Amino acid sequence: MFKYSKKLFAILAAASMLFVVACEQQGGKQSKGKSKTLKNTQSKGFVRCGVSQGLPGFSNADAAGNWTGVDVDVCRAVAAAVLGDANKVKYTPLSAKERFTALTSGEIDILSRNTTWTLSRDADIGLTFVGVNFYDGQGFMVRKDSGITSTSQFKNGISACTNIGTTTELNMRDFFNSKGISYEPVAFEKADEVVAAYDSGRCDTYTTDKSGLAAQRTKMTNPDDHIVLPETISKEPLGPVVRQGDAVWEDIVRWSLNVMIEAEEYGISSSNADMMKTSENPAVKRLVGTEGELGSYLGLDQDWSLRIIKQVGNYGESYKRNIADTGILPDRGPNNIWTQGGLLYTPPAR
Secondary structure (H helix, E strand, O other): OOOHHHHHHHHHHHHHHHHHHHHHHHHHHOOOOOOHHHHHHHHOEEEEEEOOOOEEOOOEEEEOOOEHHHHHHHHHHHHHHHHHHOEEEEEOOOOOHHHHHHHHHHOOOOOOOOEEEOHHEEEEEEEEEEOEEEEEEEEEEHHHOOOOOOOHHHOEEEEEEEEEEOOHHHHHHHHHHHHHOOOOEEEOOHHHHHHHHOOOOOOEEEEEHHHHHHHHOOOOOHHEEEEEEOOOOOOOEEOOEEEEOOHOOOOOOHHHHHHHHHHOOOOOOOOOHHHHHHOOHHHHHOOOOOOOHHHHHHHHHOOOHHHHHHHOHHHHHHHHHHHHOOOOOOOHHOOOHHHOOEOOOOOOOO
């Protein structure tokens, strides 16, 4: 009797496991495309995007309140994908100190604000970085008439302007401490306050990401009076961030950026996207929506990626429009696609 009971128990246990697996698989199929954030976004009719308080080339508003920049284009790409119109975005300017709280509290659904991807941010405060849209590194700006041409000339007592609540502040501390140089931090919450303080002579040097230095230099009273020193003291992979807990929304934002990057790799642009529908290349056909059903995996229609390319452009178009043509950083350097010697490399859209 005991022998048969053991056999029966084993059979029942195996059957239970098969039932659980089947339910999980079925549940997974049913959950595809289910996203609370996507549903709320479509209900509201706009994407809620957190941006900087004004950084030319990345997220900056003109006098009429029109936002432009490579960070802005990430949010525009998501709007094109999920709402059909890249202009359906509500922008919330945020300081470095308040940006993460705005995201975790639900005030915004995407933070696209020249934000560095670090382990602690990714793992400790309920955030998920979904990619890198700009590879950067921290540097220093000084006045030309200081005679300083390298950080090796920094002396004890140097004063440095920077932003509160940033990796910049921490990197600055690590740099000076490692060099045994005493320094005076002059920190502010708002970027414009930092720029104004440095421009008025309140500090000897201004430190932030090199892209930020190049952009903020354009706001100086006399931009040509300042130089960015050659040394780079950190790695600063900048990219969009979402809240943890909504895997589909995470995928939508990630792949909206990936589409822009991969479109450049295959030569698909806002001006030729429709013509590329006749391409024989399967990778191209998937990006312009004539092959596969990639949109269904995200709860979107078949033309989601085509709209991104047509309305926002590929990554190269965005970089040229916002950064190169504005004179901020004409040389793309590591922000070129991998086939051109850069670091931009995405998984395939297939």
